């Protein structure tokens with residue numbers, strides 16, 4: 001931090017991104033047009049599981065304007081598969097989880113067998129997209145249909161194997177244990193056993209994916225523009241596949257139209273387009289259309305839980321046994337990371353002495369499953385928070401009361417959970433007041449007692465109102481690292497580049513705020529460069545609610561290196577002692593002596609290499625520093641949610657009257673941006689809870705392959721939402737930041753399910769799967785009516 | 790394939806000409822032929838509204854029109870809103886009310902809102918929500934968009950937008 005007080009962190013500075021985006025002057029991958037550019041159309045499987053006998057490309061090759069048509073066989077010995085382990089795990093995590101992980105590598109274009117509807121098997125490159133698609137339609141395939149492995153449960157005992165080397169279709173198993181779950185269950189006065197299902201839906205950014213690549217034969221280098229959240233991962237995989245030095249591969253994510261995790265790993269197309277550009281010596285562009293996106297961009301969620309909870313007559317939970325299956329589809333681009341999150345987050349804000357978890361990541365003939373906003377947390381929050389409501393029902397206690405009785409108290413902080421996190425460090429919740437968050441959430445919907453009275457009165461009038469609660473904690477700001485380079489050149493501007501890759505989070509603004517405070521300069525004197533591998537040697541990217549913490553840490557550490565030089569040089573020029581110097585308003589000066597100072601611009605000039613420098617002995621030329629921030633472990637954001645719903649008994653429609661989330665992500669950089677992140681996440685969660693569904697039939701065909709069937713929430717679907725931000729600083733970094741990109745999306749599905757069950761309590765209804773469909777509600781109402789007759 | 794035709798349209802007051810095959814979508818013509826990439830496509834099947842422009846005074850989805858249908862039309866796109874560096878009042882309100890994050894839906898949102906507000910002088914909050922449901926935003930959760938459009942309606946029509954229904 002600068003010697004001056006922070007002046008930008010904590011302020012809702014207007015975003016510097018807005019101007020260009022409002023004018024339609026941003027540059028998304030789809031907007032790029034390079035001289036001589038060719039266009040790719042990809043031919044995708046219409047079968048869930050099939051052996052490829054032959055692919056006939058002749059007709060496509062004969063079309064005027066077609067430069068190239070290829071099938072998997074043509075690439076088999078040319079391009080290696082993408083590693084199944086795009087995310088690695090430290091040994092300490094492995095020791096704690098006892099995993100068996102055999103995530104299959106993903107062949108870019110299979111030549112032998114197809115494993116999901118939407119998987120690429122051929123491609124055409126042509127002078128324009130219309131021609132490419134015409135030619136693609138002429139490609140004939142001879143396939144032998146194989147029995148599909150339709151879902152995770154069926155996969156366990158299926159004869160068919162998605163990958164021949166994975167018996168039982170198991171790609172990974174994980175185990176975790178705290179205390180002695182077996183004994184605790186045997187001795188528990190009461191037990192609750194349930195099956196919960198969290199359905200499949202997806203990130204669904206408004207901009208589909210897209211890639212443009214251009215090869216430069218003079219330098220034997222390639223530039224790839226990809227709509228991605230992880231430019232450095234794409235660079236690694238492209239360099240590996242094309243056998244080029246990473247230095248000769250530049251990957252840029254220009255303006256990206258939303259990501260939410262769906263663009264958070266390397267896809268085959270990232271590599272294919274780069275390969276085609278190099279092979280053809282011309283720029284190549286591929287844009288995904290929405291149908292392709294629904295079929296082929298990663299799906300998420302789709303977990304089946306078998307839960308057993310032990311508790312006493314007061315509702316105090318002593319043990320949870322969490323057995324679950326992840327339907328990972330045909331591949332699992334980030335390995336067992338989602339399952340790892342699910343295991344680690346199950347107990348949420350509750351103090352539970354015994355826990356046992358066992359998970360299988362299953363391969364099925366569905367689209368690959370990868371993290372989407374929440375990444376394993378909405379699923380377990382659903383199972384845990386539904387269980388609490390069911391315990392409350394059994395004991396005739398209020399669900400709020402059962403939560404309060406089980407919550408970790410503020411004086412227990414920091415709280416050791418007794419399980420390892422994905423970064424290999426034993427989990428310790430760092431700070432916060434969980435019961436206070438729930439109290440505030442209840443106040444936010446008008447108070448518990450007041451609501452119960454209203455509910456009773458409404459019921460007497462034949463109206464069904466319900467209160468739904470949902471609490472969670474979220475590990476944020478995960479490593480392994482983020483990189484940043486900070487420079488001050490002769491212009492005196494502070495230039496910051498990091499590996500963060502924004503997709504709408506306002507990083508250009510937020511990191512300018514952070515850097516301006518670190519340097520005590522005007523925010524307009526900070527230049528921020530993001531999502532470009534040519535500016536930062538090593539970077540990680542924007543996934544997993546991590547950038548506020550990790551990129552800020554890297555900006556700080558690299559700034560510290562540069563500051564050492566700035567002070568040494570200024571001390572030399574000003575003939576003062578370094579310890580008497582401070583940063584103030586873009587200058588370095590002697591404390592208490594306003595006239596003794598020099599601007600950063602002057603320091604930068606004094607730092608130049610050459611004959612006229614003014615550096616003291618031993619100080620290297622140039623004001624430039626790079627650092628790789630490796631966070632000690634994650635920071636723990638948390639939230640409590642409360643919502644009131646009313647059921648329309650005629651239509652089964654759930655009307656959310658009011659939704660409140662009390663969210664704590666530590667110190668906020670830009671409260672307005674933070675608020676937008678949480679609210680955007682909440683609306684995605686509401687979409688997932690009520691409308692959005694990637695559903696498959698028994699043949700493995702996706703039934704929701706367009707926006708006519710995959711229903712996103714619209715402006716008129718959104719209820720009044722109130723987000724109350726608490727700011728308990730994290731002790732794990734000097735800013736007090738925690739991450740907040742994902743949080744909003746975690747709770748709504750279970751909050752809605754709990755609220756609906758609360759409203760329909762007179763019917764004894766249980767909704768233990770998502771989404772909560774109108775027809776499910778009508779069924780409950782009909783069953784109730786039938787029973788009453 | 791049928792031969793291309795030369796199409797002439799007025800875009801934000803400037804007459805532009807380009808070649809388009811009969812099957813070329815208007816969205817592709819604007820973006821790829823005329824280089825007006827401010828108009829985005831999010832679905833190409835008429836649901837998301839990202840491609841919304843104003844054709845002869847009415848909001849239209851440029852992914853549901855062929856370029857040849859636009860021959861001679863008077864088209865307004867997002868590029869025509871600001872006057873140089875001076876943002877259009879609705880653009881300013883979008884920034885003020887945090888009505889954009891990634892900005893991908895924004896051009897379609899702006900054009901949808903302009904048509905909605907300028908062709909209705911007595912909008913209620915509910916009308917605005919329903920009207921803006923013609924376009925999808927995945928980032929913001931819509932709150933800022935509704936606020937910005939409401940403020941714009943109040944500016945344009947010089948009177949407050951009526952709250953309607955219990956939760957307005």
Ligand code: FES
Nearest residue numbers: 831833835838852
């Ligand atoms: S692109 Fe035209 S409505 Fe979606």
Ligand code: FES
Nearest residue numbers: 890894926927928
């Ligand atoms: S701002 Fe990203 S889709 Fe609306």
